[in-house]
Amino acid sequence: MSNNAMISSVENDRVLVLERVFHAPRELVFKMFKEAEHLKHWWGPRGWELSACTVDFRPGGIWHYCMKCIDPNQGSFFGMESWGKAVYKEIVEPEKLVYTDYFSDAEGNSNDAMPSTNVEMEFIDLGGQTKLVSRSVYVSAEALKTVMDMGMLQGITETWDRLEERLNECK
Numbered sequence: 001m002s003n004n005a006m007i008s009s010v011e012n013d014r015v016l017v018l019e020r021v022f023h024a025p026r027e028l029v030f031k032m033f034k035e036a037e038h039l040k041h042w043w044g045p046r047g048w049e050l051s052a053c054t055v056d057f058r059p060g061g062i063w064h065y066c067m068k069c070i071d072p073n074q075g076s077f078f079g080m081e082s083w084g085k086a087v088y089k090e091i092v093e094p095e096k097l098v099y100t101d102y103f104s105d106a107e108g109n110s111n112d113a114m115p116s117t118n119v120e121m122e123f124i125d126l127g128g129q130t131k132l133v134s135r136s137v138y139v140s141a142e143a144l145k146t147v148m149d150m151g152m153l154q155g156i157t158e159t160w161d162r163l164e165e166r167l168n169e170c171k
Contacts, residue, residue: 030094047071115143
């Protein structure tokens with residue numbers, strides 16, 4: 001296992017905790033989550049791109065985006081769009097980011113049929129490297145199981161792999 005492998009665990013049946021060390025300074029890792037220009041390059045699993053991305057980076061502000069599958073090898077997913085939005089609750093730059101994550105439509109209306117998630121990200125300075133700890137609190141154990149069954153862990157692993165590649169390009 002390389003030292004930048006993702007570690008995942010579940011607390012209280014409904015909290016997904018992800019940890020990974022990135023070989024980049026904390027300010028740069030934080031910046032990747034803050035600016036649309038960076039997010040467009042790495043957010044989403046492999047074969048997906050952000051076809052829309054607007055960021056209002058402040059408490060109460062909204063990040064609204066669309067992930068689109070551009071990989072013909074992904075079968076029925078090819079051409080599919082997935083809209084989401086995050087509402088920022090707390091921002092302590094470059095240490096902490098707290099937001100609520102929703103499935104949404106192109107207009108930014110939340111999809112109440114799908115569970116929202118409260119996400120807290122901690123950026124820990126390791127002297128030139130950064131440990132990212134993400135805690136996602138789901139409404140229930142069932143909601144967490146639903147997203148895990150959708151392949152979310154693989155998606156996040158690929159997304160964070162792409163983040164590492166973007167960090168290497170920007171260092």
